[in-house]
Amino acid sequence: xSDDYNPRVTPWQIDESEFYEIDDARAQKExxxxxxxxxxxxxxxxxxxxxxxxxxxxxxxxxxxxxxxSDPNDRELLxxxxxxITNLRVAAAHFAFETTVLYAPRIEENMPxxxxxxxxxxxxxxxxxxxxxxxxxxxxxxxxxxxxxIDAETLEKVCDVVESxxxxxxxxxxxxxxxxxxxEEGDRVLMSDERWRKELAHWVRPNESGAxxxxxxxxxxxxxxxxxxxxxxxATFDAGSTRGRHDRELTANAAGLIVxxxxxxxxxxxxxGEALERLLLTLTSLGVQxxxxxxxxxxxxxxxxxxxxxxxxxxxxxxxxxxxxxxxxRAMPRRQVETVTS
Ligand SMILES: Cc1cc2nc3c(=O)[nH]c(=O)nc-3n(C[C@H](O)[C@H](O)[C@H](O)COP(=O)(O)O)c2cc1C
Numbered sequence: 555x556s557d558d559y560n561p562r563v564t565p566w567q568i569d570e571s572e573f574y575e576i577d578d579a580r581a582q583k584e585x586x587x588x589x590x591x592x593x594x595x596x597x598x599x600x601x602x603x604x605x606x607x608x609x610x611x612x613x614x615x616x617x618x619x620x621x622x623x624s625d626p627n628d629r630e631l632l633x634x635x636x637x638x639i640t641n642l643r644v645a646a647a648h649f650a651f652e653t654t655v656l657y658a659p660r661i662e663e664n665m666p667x668x669x670x671x672x673x674x675x676x677x678x679x680x681x682x683x684x685x686x687x688x689x690x691x692x693x694x695x696x697x698x699x700x701x702x703x704i705d706a707e708t709l710e711k712v713c714d715v716v717e718s719x720x721x722x723x724x725x726x727x728x729x730x731x732x733x734x735x736x737x738e739e740g741d742r743v744l745m746s747d748e749r750w751r752k753e754l755a756h757w758v759r760p761n762e763s764g765a766x767x768x769x770x771x772x773x774x775x776x777x778x779x780x781x782x783x784x785x786x787x788x789a790t791f792d793a794g795s796t797r798g799r800h801d802r803e804l805t806a807n808a809a810g811l812i813v814x815x816x817x818x819x820x821x822x823x824x825x826x827g828e829a830l831e832r833l834l835l836t837l838t839s840l841g842v843q844x845x846x847x848x849x850x851x852x853x854x855x856x857x858x859x860x861x862x863x864x865x866x867x868x869x870x871x872x873x874x875x876x877x878x879x880x881x882x883x884r885a886m887p888r889r890q891v892e893t894v895t896s
Contacts, residue, residue: 561766561887565591566690573649580606582649583672587611587891589645589689593831595634597621597757598769598886602635603894605666610653612666613639616894619767623753624744624852629823629871633814635667636827637834641689644835646672647682655828661820668824688838693885695843696773699877704809708840712876715836716812721829721868725811729863733847733873734805736856736863738798740849743856745794755789759887766889773886805847808875813860815868826871833874843879848872 558564568588576582583606595601601619605612615628615635625631643653652675657668704712716722725733744750759768760782771781805811812833816826837844850856851870860870 559890561764561889562770562885565888565890566885568690570648583611584891584895586642586645586649586651586672587895590638590642591888591891591894592689592692593634593637593641594692594694594834595637596625596630597754598767599631599634599757600767600889600894601631602638603896605896607669610669610671611642613642613668613670614666615661615663617663621753623747623749627818629818630848632661632667632820632823633827633830633871636824636829637831638827639668639670639824640828640831640835642670643679643828644682644685644689646670647678648686650675650678652678657821657824667820685832685835685839688835690885691881692834692838693882694773694845695879695882696845697775697843697879697882698804699808699843699875699879701807702809702878704842704877708842709810711840712810712836712842715833719829719832721814721816721826722833723813723815723864723866725813725864725873730808730811731806732863733811733850733860734802736850736860737805737847737873738802740851740853740856741798741801742794743853744849745792745797748789751792752789755785758785758788760784763887766887766893768887770884770886772884773882801847801849804845805875809877810875811847812874812876813864813866813870814872814874815864815866815870817868822868823871830872837876841878842876843881844874844876846872847875 573585576585587604599619601616603614603616615631646653651672654671655668658666716724757768759765759770761770761772761778771784776784814826814830816822850860
């Protein structure tokens with residue numbers, strides 16, 4: 555890593571004009587991957603790697619970055635990789651490529667999950683192009699949101715995205731209080747599990763950490779000096795009751811709740827991640843903030859109850875709240891593209 559590489563700043567500052575100076579196809583693909591790695595991932599594990607070939611870009615899971623306690627079946631790992639695929643496709647469209655995603659028939663370790671092919675075009679997908687500027691501005695925002703509704707015009711655009719995907723569903727306002735109870739109970743169950751807390755603590759970093767992954771304390775509103783203590787505090791104390799009450803309020807008062815649903819098989823989960831990131835980039839481009847409330851999805855009996863609540867043919871994978879709030883100024887760290895690309 556070069557001395558002036560700051561993982562919270564450098565990866566997010568991409569000068570797009572550099573792309574037009576590249577005349578080598580491999581270097582062009584590597585440039586596009588700089589956008590892919592800005593995708594969100596559970597605990598900011600960034601569980602992906604890429605291989606550039608003549609046909610396109612092969613996408614792999616990096617199973618060394620698993621979360622065995624909170625994500626024992628690699629659901630969130632695959633969703634995170636799907637999100638990176640969307641970023642790659644959005645960036646490719648912006649630079650005038652048409653992309654196709656060819657999924658592997660089965661998930662096998664050491665084999666690519668998907669191949670993203672690229673072909674130059676004069677007509678890149680306008681919906682993908684439109685999302686490009688949101689990639690470096692997207693942030694997960696865990697703060698309390700303003701207590702105001704999403705304005706009608708914006709809501710209509712969010713509805714368009716939700717309704718155009720069979721994987722996205724709103725929680726209707728009538729069911730919000732029930733969803734909030736499930737989130738509270740999810741916090742209690744998860745945080746009472748020392749293994750779960752230790753796993754989270756393992757990925758929490760000081761605010762000025764030089765690490766290229768993990769969640770810095772300020773993402774949870776923890777200021778500088780205290781953030782260094784956050785991992786040991788999280789690992790030691792069960793704050794489930796306090797956290798649960800807090801998250802229950804956030805859920806009940808959200809301007810909107812959206813669930814990502816899909817079957818639990820590998821390709822469906824990648825596609826769910828692609829739909830997730832389309833949604834998150836749309837929200838970002840509309841000036842709407844979002845955060846995850848997945849607690850009930852990670853506890854089997856609560857997941858079942860959430861599934862019943864949303865009356866969806868497919869099980870819930872993620873629960874999100876959205877609303878207006880002050881944007882998050884500092885991005886979370888990212889690893890350098892070179893370290894995840896071969
Ligand atoms: C599949 C998935 C699951 C996530 N689950 C949670 C969650 O349960 N709670 C949370 O606060 N953030 C969650 N996140 C957000 C990540 O922690 C976040 O993306 C990561 O720290 C990087 O930060 P950024 O999104 O601001 O770039 C999730 C993200 C993804 C993609």
